[in-house]
Amino acid sequence: MAFASKNSTIVKLSQQLSRPEHEIIAFRNKQPLSIRDLKKQVLLLSNALHHNPNKHWALYMQDSFNFVAGLLALFYVGKHPYLLNPHYQELQHHFEGLLTDNVEINKKELLKKEIVTIDQINSNNLIEDSQLINNDFKQQTLTLFTSGSTGLPKSIDKSILQLEYEIQELQNNWGEFNNDLFLSSVSHEHMYGLTFKIMLSLCSKIPFVCEAILYQEQLITYNNKKIIYITTPSIIKTLDSKLPKIDCDKVISSGGKLTYEEAQFCKQNFNVLPNEIYGSSETGIIATRQQEHINTAWQLFSSMKIEYISERPQLISPLLAQPEPLNDKLKKVDDNHFHLIGRIDKIIKISENRVSLTYIENQINQLNEVQQAIIIPIEQNNRTVLGAIIELSPKYKQQLKHNDHFKLTQYFRHLLIDTLSLNEMPKKWRFIDSLPKNSQGKCTYIELKKLFETSEKRMKKEFSKEISINFSDTQADIELHISPDLFWFKGHFPSQPLLPGVTQLNWVVHYAKKCFDSALYLSSVDVIKFQCPVLPEDHLMLHLKWDKDTNKLEFTYTFITPNDNAKIASLGKLTLCR
Numbered sequence: 001m002a003f004a005s006k007n008s009t010i011v012k013l014s015q016q017l018s019r020p021e022h023e024i025i026a027f028r029n030k031q032p033l034s035i036r037d038l039k040k041q042v043l044l045l046s047n048a049l050h051h052n053p054n055k056h057w058a059l060y061m062q063d064s065f066n067f068v069a070g071l072l073a074l075f076y077v078g079k080h081p082y083l084l085n086p087h088y089q090e091l092q093h094h095f096e097g098l099l100t101d102n103v104e105i106n107k108k109e110l111l112k113k114e115i116v117t118i119d120q121i122n123s124n125n126l127i128e129d130s131q132l133i134n135n136d137f138k139q140q141t142l143t144l145f146t147s148g149s150t151g152l153p154k155s156i157d158k159s160i161l162q163l164e165y166e167i168q169e170l171q172n173n174w175g176e177f178n179n180d181l182f183l184s185s186v187s188h189e190h191m192y193g194l195t196f197k198i199m200l201s202l203c204s205k206i207p208f209v210c211e212a213i214l215y216q217e218q219l220i221t222y223n224n225k226k227i228i229y230i231t232t233p234s235i236i237k238t239l240d241s242k243l244p245k246i247d248c249d250k251v252i253s254s255g256g257k258l259t260y261e262e263a264q265f266c267k268q269n270f271n272v273l274p275n276e277i278y279g280s281s282e283t284g285i286i287a288t289r290q291q292e293h294i295n296t297a298w299q300l301f302s303s304m305k306i307e308y309i310s311e312r313p314q315l316i317s318p319l320l321a322q323p324e325p326l327n328d329k330l331k332k333v334d335d336n337h338f339h340l341i342g343r344i345d346k347i348i349k350i351s352e353n354r355v356s357l358t359y360i361e362n363q364i365n366q367l368n369e370v371q372q373a374i375i376i377p378i379e380q381n382n383r384t385v386l387g388a389i390i391e392l393s394p395k396y397k398q399q400l401k402h403n404d405h406f407k408l409t410q411y412f413r414h415l416l417i418d419t420l421s422l423n424e425m426p427k428k429w430r431f432i433d434s435l436p437k438n439s440q441g442k443c444t445y446i447e448l449k450k451l452f453e454t455s456e457k458r459m460k461k462e463f464s465k466e467i468s469i470n471f472s473d474t475q476a477d478i479e480l481h482i483s484p485d486l487f488w489f490k491g492h493f494p495s496q497p498l499l500p501g502v503t504q505l506n507w508v509v510h511y512a513k514k515c516f517d518s519a520l521y522l523s524s525v526d527v528i529k530f531q532c533p534v535l536p537e538d539h540l541m542l543h544l545k546w547d548k549d550t551n552k553l554e555f556t557y558t559f560i561t562p563n564d565n566a567k568i569a570s571l572g573k574l575t576l577c578r
Contacts, residue, residue: 038069145190167204230252258274306326523574
């Protein structure tokens with residue numbers, strides 16, 4: 001990895017505590033924090049961590065000043081920082097200890113981890129051991145993670161030299177920064193926030209605001225300053241043009257491209273066109289643009305090159321040890337400029353067949369009823385199925401909101417039956433008011449997956465209401481007590497709780513898997529009739545009849561009453577698949 005020698009004007013990370021102690025590094029609740037404050041905090045944390053045997057530490061700070069102090073302390077005492085959310089169980093194997101300023105951290109989820117909070121550290125016993133903070137840690141690395149928008153977050157190691165060179169590259173292209181303040185809507189834990197809110201601020205000796213600035217009402221209180229605002233397209237798109245204009249020296253946007261109209265909308269509100277950044281957690285910065293006119297091309301940063309291997313773009317960057325294939329389709333203008341065309345297809349295998357998630361998303365997103373759709377793979381019973389998360393369009397939200405989950409699912413299956421094959425048709429569906437997004441404006445796989453996991457966990461909890469179960473290879477009888485505290489009664493309906501039809505259907509499939517074959521899943525509903533409402537405290541007998549040769553399952557829910565009149569609640573016939 002080559003780092004060209006340049007006339008550096010940046011203050012390196014390991015030199016921050018050597019700056020004059022009176023210099024302001026940040027503002028918290030409008031109150032200044034100086035290098036002196038930072039040095040004290042770093043010494044406190046270094047003393048607490050110095051003799052700790054654990055090497056790998058998750059750094060999870062709500063406050064950006066605390067984040068900087070924690071990062072420096074970990075580097076000074078030779079620990080390896082991991083920038084992540086420690087609550088994600090999928091990532092907990094990476095670290096042994098957690099350094100945080102969140103006193104409300106859920107310790108039950110982190111039972112085997114050592115937790116050090118800033119509030120625990122007693123400054124009364126502080127010994128100022130200057131040797132602790134004299135190390136030049138420029139060769140050290142940290143680990144951060146991709147946003148996880150297409151799968152589990154992927155770990156990426158970054159050296160201090162890489163981070164500092166990236167700031168030098170920004171200054172070489174944009175010139176030295178001569179501003180009063182950095183404000184940001186993005187998290188310092190991710191590559192974008194780490195580079196532009198933390199590193200660019202520190203290396204340029206310009207203070208940052210600790211709090212996340214998400215709203216114009218927050219921004220306007222800094223209107224007398226020469227500010228740089230670090231944000232995302234999702235923030236820019238939701239600006240309120242009725243509010244007073246805010247004068248920004250520079251607006252930097254990343255996490256997705258803006259349309260020409262959206263860029264002009266940003267200028268309308270902030271009096272400056274946004275500097276859009278194209279890059280990724282893996283590559284760092286790649287290119288930038290300001291949309292002075294329609295179809296403005298992206299311009300590579302001066303040290304970057306792109307080669308096209310069989311039309312697949314590869315980035316050659318001094319920040320990378322080797323060429324990095326890009327996941328976007330680019331249209332070359334010249335050696336230094338290109339247009340972004342779209343994402344390269346996301347391909348996975350379903351039942352040994354290659355399936356394009358991109359194609360499925362595109363087909364669903366073309367529907368008038370859909371504002372945005374995302375397709376994710378879900379592991380279920382040692383097989384992969386597709387889950388669809390649908391945000392309905394405002395026009396159809398009112399029209400469709402009265403349909404229950406089952407009817408909505410069938411409605412969309414019918415719309416897509418001619419465009420998606422059986423393997424491409426999602427098996428799981430979630431209909432939500434708005435997609436969950438992080439501070440970068442991205443939907444993460446972990447959060448999307450929770451939409452399905454939560455429901456599964458709730459369903460498993462409710463299945464414990466069975467009183468007895470008897471089954472053979474082809475038939476089963478399950479006696480059920482309908483408890484009034486079932487999750488499914490909440491809001492369905494406020495005046496009279498009723499057990500939803502989709503819940504009854506889910507239970508049928510659940511017990512078919514339990515009694516006959518755990519690999520079964522619902523393929524289609526052939527016949528279904530709901531004859532009587534099921535109320536809290538009802539007793540039911542669920543009878544199942546399974547024909548494995550035709551994959552047909554017949555079911556009947558019958559009320560159990562003192563007079564034994566065998567009144568039917570619902571019945572139907574399903575087709576199941578393996």
